[in-house]
Amino acid sequence: MKFIRSQKSGNGPAAFVFQINKQELEWLLGILKFYPQLDSGYHQITQGDAEEIKAEQSLLEEAMAQRRCDHMGKLEKFFATPGRFRLEAPDQFRFTLTAEQMEWLLQVLNDVRVGCWVKLGRPELEPVPPGKLTAAEARTLSALEFSGFFQMVLLGAYDGPGPA
Amino acid sequence: MDAALAVKFNIFLHFHWPRFSRLAQEADCWYIGGMSQTAAPIAPPKTGKKEKTDPRELRDRGYVVICWNDPVNLMVYVTHVFQIVFGWPRARAERHMMQVHQAGKSALVRETFEKAEHYVHQLQGYGLQATMEREE
Numbered sequence: 001m002k003f004i005r006s007q008k009s010g011n012g013p014a015a016f017v018f019q020i021n022k023q024e025l026e027w028l029l030g031i032l033k034f035y036p037q038l039d040s041g042y043h044q045i046t047q048g049d050a051e052e053i054k055a056e057q058s059l060l061e062e063a064m065a066q067r068r069c070d071h072m073g074k075l076e077k078f079f080a081t082p083g084r085f086r087l088e089a090p091d092q093f094r095f096t097l098t099a100e101q102m103e104w105l106l107q108v109l110n111d112v113r114v115g116c117w118v119k120l121g122r123p124e125l126e127p128v129p130p131g132k133l134t135a136a137e138a139r140t141l142s143a144l145e146f147s148g149f150f151q152m153v154l155l156g157a158y159d160g161p162g163p164a
Numbered sequence: 165m166d167a168a169l170a171v172k173f174n175i176f177l178h179f180h181w182p183r184f185s186r187l188a189q190e191a192d193c194w195y196i197g198g199m200s201q202t203a204a205p206i207a208p209p210k211t212g213k214k215e216k217t218d219p220r221e222l223r224d225r226g227y228v229v230i231c232w233n234d235p236v237n238l239m240v241y242v243t244h245v246f247q248i249v250f251g252w253p254r255a256r257a258e259r260h261m262m263q264v265h266q267a268g269k270s271a272l273v274r275e276t277f278e279k280a281e282h283y284v285h286q287l288q289g290y291g292l293q294a295t296m297e298r299e300e
Contacts, residue, residue, distance in 0.1 A: 038291070043288050044293075044295060045284060046296055046297060047232075047295050048295075048297045050297070052277070052298075053227075053296055053298065056281055059281075060285060060288065063289075064289065103248065106244070107289060107291065110241065110290060110291040113237075113291075114236050117234075122234075122236075123235075124235050125235045144236075148238060151238060151241055152238065155238075155244055
């Protein structure tokens, strides 16, 4: 997957155009099936003892649950849109993200990445020797790494296209 | 104290009051701001009873939004989130991101209760480990 160009509008880019091959698209769709990974228990409003802050913990959890619900709806709508991925060449597709779609997709991918990390027991993310992971752990680690890859491509779009 | 100097002093106090207030409490005395031309220290009456704090007053005190390090959030992502949530230029966002990475945490902003809570919700929505703490 790579960033192709942005479409300007007013002060900043209004939309970002990406190219993705068939294999990457399958990975992306596979990763997004992991969403949501994080549960409400992950979110902590404070590490301190201030009672007036602790009282807001449930509000944070509700807000995060609502956000996940919104993102699920946006994801479904996004992928259900006919012609979302336009075939450009054999096995190559193009798609466009608005600035707003970029932001929620980044949040979704990061939820998968962080959620997979939590599921793996919050490791330090050092290279794992072959054969040390179960099949389920390997799948979770792959989702973690691939979501990071897609995040990097999306974030790279803010810096403009790289060398051809 | 002449009138002009008193006005200047009061303007100064208006902007720096929270810090002075804290220092004054530590020194067990109060310096009264406002538009009075007297700036003499006035000791609060000692009742011997523990004063009840008005919750609204408590909420107006400084709350610090802190971002904590973890090994999973990408550095470039953390920088981006700071830029989006706080509207910071990249250099400032990167400075805080590096502080999180190297020192384990970074105090991002000092705000009222409501604003600090808003920022924590935003940052956590992006998956960062951000909390709000009452300023000591």
